[in-house]
Amino acid sequence: MSRIAYVNGRYVPHARAQVHIEDRGYQFADGVYEVVLVYRGRLVDEDPHLDRLDRSLGELRIRRPMTRPALKSVLREVVRRNAIDTGLVYMQVTRGVTRRDHPFPAKPVRPALVVTAKRVVPASEAKAEEGVRVITIPDIRWARCDIKTVGLLPNVLGKQQARETGAFEAWQVDAAGNVTEGTSTNAWIITRDGELVTRQASAAILNGVTRLSLLNLARAEGLRYVERPFSVDEAKSAREAFISSATSFVTPVTQIDDRVIGNGRAGTLSLKLRRLYFDYMANPGVAEAGARA
Numbered sequence: 001m002s003r004i005a006y007v008n009g010r011y012v013p014h015a016r017a018q019v020h021i022e023d024r025g026y027q028f029a030d031g032v033y034e035v036v037l038v039y040r041g042r043l044v045d046e047d048p049h050l051d052r053l054d055r056s057l058g059e060l061r062i063r064r065p066m067t068r069p070a071l072k073s074v075l076r077e078v079v080r081r082n083a084i085d086t087g088l089v090y091m092q093v094t095r096g097v098t099r100r101d102h103p104f105p106a107k108p109v110r111p112a113l114v115v116t117a118k119r120v121v122p123a124s125e126a127k128a129e130e131g132v133r134v135i136t137i138p139d140i141r142w143a144r145c146d147i148k149t150v151g152l153l154p155n156v157l158g159k160q161q162a163r164e165t166g167a168f169e170a171w172q173v174d175a176a177g178n179v180t181e182g183t184s185t186n187a188w189i190i191t192r193d194g195e196l197v198t199r200q201a202s203a204a205i206l207n208g209v210t211r212l213s214l215l216n217l218a219r220a221e222g223l224r225y226v227e228r229p230f231s232v233d234e235a236k237s238a239r240e241a242f243i244s245s246a247t248s249f250v251t252p253v254t255q256i257d258d259r260v261i262g263n264g265r266a267g268t269l270s271l272k273l274r275r276l277y278f279d280y281m282a283n284p285g286v287a288e289a290g291a292r293a
């Protein structure tokens, strides 16, 4: 079956989906995006993702392309037309098409909306148990990483560096030696005394929706957790580590640079959180509305 994309009001064959060359997203990365996981036909944490989309748009003063109910029906229609049971839906809103000039267009233009979807098969539990390696790299991004913009060049370069060294992800490190986050994931450790740690939300990281749901699940389970920065050294001597995102769920980390974490296999608490997250995806409830945290 051929893929279908939504582009500015039309459902079109993916292979022929196009935007104008003077779309400001293309010329200035003047746009924002969201990636929502579709699990067994349901959009996971849809409202928290749409809340974050609204926030990103607001921070950049880009108009909403449509109301939330209308956007939700476009997302569903793209999922339906692509027959996605489990996969990802991607939405991108840019400031629109106008003659190239740095300031916002003097006359308001229509924001451009693109939605695509693809199937994804989640990694098996056995694969997750093997864990992944991350490398550490300097964080060279701008000072507003809380906005989910399509300006992702440092992230792209970081991920490429990871892949070229056989690693799955790169953890970005700030000037103080603390991990900010992965290039497309949030970073977590479990300390030697069993405390779950992830950096607090600020302009230095993207406040992951998966991150928020995991914090809610941890709270509901009575796990000890704290939101604070952690250094590369602390991460390397942690008991466990993992990453989270809509695309990687909870993926255990078993090596940071050349240091093996724990016994080199996924940690017990990481796997427990992964299972809790899968249960939550299949049956939301306890931790619904992750944006609360």
Ligand code: PDD
Pocket (backbone or CB within 6 Å): 035, 155, 181, 182, 183, 184, 185, 186, 205, 206, 207, 208, 209, 210, 211, 244, 245, 246, 247
């Ligand atoms: N990335 N940090 C960064 C820099 C990200 O790009 C992402 C998500 C996350 C995790 O956020 P969430 O849990 O809401 O997916 C953290 C998406 C998946 C992407 O760019 O493909």
